[in-house]
Each structure stands twice: as structure tokens, then as C-alpha cells.
Amino acid sequence: MKPPETFSTDRLLVRKPRRDDAAAAFAAFASDPEATRYLTWKPYTAVEPVADFLQARADEWEQEDGLFAYMICLRGTDTPIGSIGITIADGKAVFGYVLGRAHWGQGYMVEALRYLIAWSLAQPKIFRAWAFCNVENPGSARVMEKAGMVREGIFRRYHVAPNISPEPRDCFVYAKVR
Numbered sequence: 193m194k195p196p197e198t199f200s201t202d203r204l205l206v207r208k209p210r211r212d213d214a215a216a217a218f219a220a221f222a223s224d225p226e227a228t229r230y231l232t233w234k235p236y237t238a239v240e241p242v243a244d245f246l247q248a249r250a251d252e253w254e255q256e257d258g259l260f261a262y263m264i265c266l267r268g269t270d271t272p273i274g275s276i277g278i279t280i281a282d283g284k285a286v287f288g289y290v291l292g293r294a295h296w297g298q299g300y301m302v303e304a305l306r307y308l309i310a311w312s313l314a315q316p317k318i319f320r321a322w323a324f325c326n327v328e329n330p331g332s333a334r335v336m337e338k339a340g341m342v343r344e345g346i347f348r349r350y351h352v353a354p355n356i357s358p359e360p361r362d363c364f365v366y367a368k369v370r
């Protein structure tokens with residue numbers, strides 16, 4: 193089951209990544225220690241590895257299930273300002289996201305996430321749309337709430353954020369189900 197390769201919201205164009213998005217992604221968020229603080233990966237120090245990463249994400253669009261990564265652009269542009277991913281498996285869709293700091297606080301991620309939650313729960317085989325965030329990341333928790341998910345609890349010692357420490361940290365779990 194595959195989500196659409198491209199979708200639009202009021203202010204965003206969200207599309208499949210391309211290798212040549214690397215320089216813009218590097219500048220907007222992939223090299224930024226603050227934007228990547230709670231993510232699974234460390235900030236990049238060069239563009240070429242970002243290109244390899246995006247190529248791998250683009251290739252994954254050939255599969256039927258699993259991770260589908262998107263680049264987020266402002267409508268009317270083709271320049272990535274962030275990224276959102278949906279992983280589909282076992283009747284569930286789980287999301288992850290990052291936005292360039294210059295674009296925080298304007299509701300963009302809520303817009304992208306809302307679309308993917310609605311798409312997920314409209315699929316006959318998906319019953320749960322969910323995500324998690326570090327308990328120290330209130331901005332991300334708020335994004336999930338604003339996108340219509342409900343906090344279900346805390347996964348203790350669940351996720352390693354290597355920019356903070358090698359030990360797994362507690363995470364809030366949010367979901368919308370049908």
C-alpha cells in the first residue's frame with residue numbers, strides 16, 4: 193500500500209525526494225544541530241552523504257510497504273524546507289518529521305501531518321496512525337496534538353537520540369485510530 197507520491201495542502205507541496213534536493217536539504221535542516229537534536233541521526237557535515245541518503249529514500253518508493261519519505265516545499269516552489277516520512281506496516285502508519293528552523297512556528301508541519309493521518313485512516317487496512325517524540329520535545333508533541341492525535345502514554349527508554357546521548361530516552365506516544 194503506497195501513499196501518493198505528491199500531495200498539496202493549503203500552503204505546501206509535498207513530494208518524493210530526489211538526489212538533487214541534497215544542497216537545499218543540507219542548508220535548511222540536515223546540517224543543523226538544533227533541528228536534528230531529537231532525531232535518529234547526527235547533523236551532516238557535507239552535501240554528498242545527504243544526496244546518497246535521499247537517493248536511498250527515493251529508491252524505497254519502489255517497495256509496497258515500509259518507509260515512504262517526502263520533501264516538504266512551500267507551494268509555488270520546488271525547494272525543500274523539511275521532510276516528513278510515513279512507515280506503513282501491519283495495519284499501522286507511523287510518522288517522523290523535521291522542518292528547517294527558519295520555518296518553525298507557522299503550522300507547516302501540522303498541515304503536512306494532518307494530510308498523511310487522513311490518508312492513512314482512509315485506507316481499509318490501516319487502523320492506527322501514530323508517532324512518538326522525546327518527552328523533552330514539547331514542540332513536536334504539540335504538532336501531534338494539533339494534527340488530531342491523542343497522547344496515549346510514555347514509551348520508557350524507547351528511542352536513542354545520538355545528539356543527546358547514546359542511551360534510549362523516554363518518549364510520548366500519540367495516535368489517532370478508527
Ligand SMILES: CC(C)(COP(=O)(O)OP(=O)(O)OC[C@H]1O[C@@H](n2cnc3c(N)ncnc32)[C@H](O)[C@@H]1OP(=O)(O)O)[C@@H](O)C(=O)NCCC(=O)NCCS
Nearest residue numbers: 227289290291296297298299300301302325330331332334
Ligand atoms: C517539531 C517541529 C516539526 C514543529 O514544527 P512547526 O512547524 O514549528 O510546528 P507548528 O508551528 O505547527 O506548531 C508548533 C507548536 O508547538 C509549540 N511549541 C514549539 N516549541 C515549543 C516549546 N519549546 N514548548 C512548548 N510548545 C512549543 C508552538 O507554540 C506551537 O503550538 P501553538 O500553535 O499552539 O502555539 C519543528 O520544531 C522541528 O522540525 N523540530 C526539529 C525536528 C523534530 O524535533 N522533529 C520531531 C521528532 S519526534
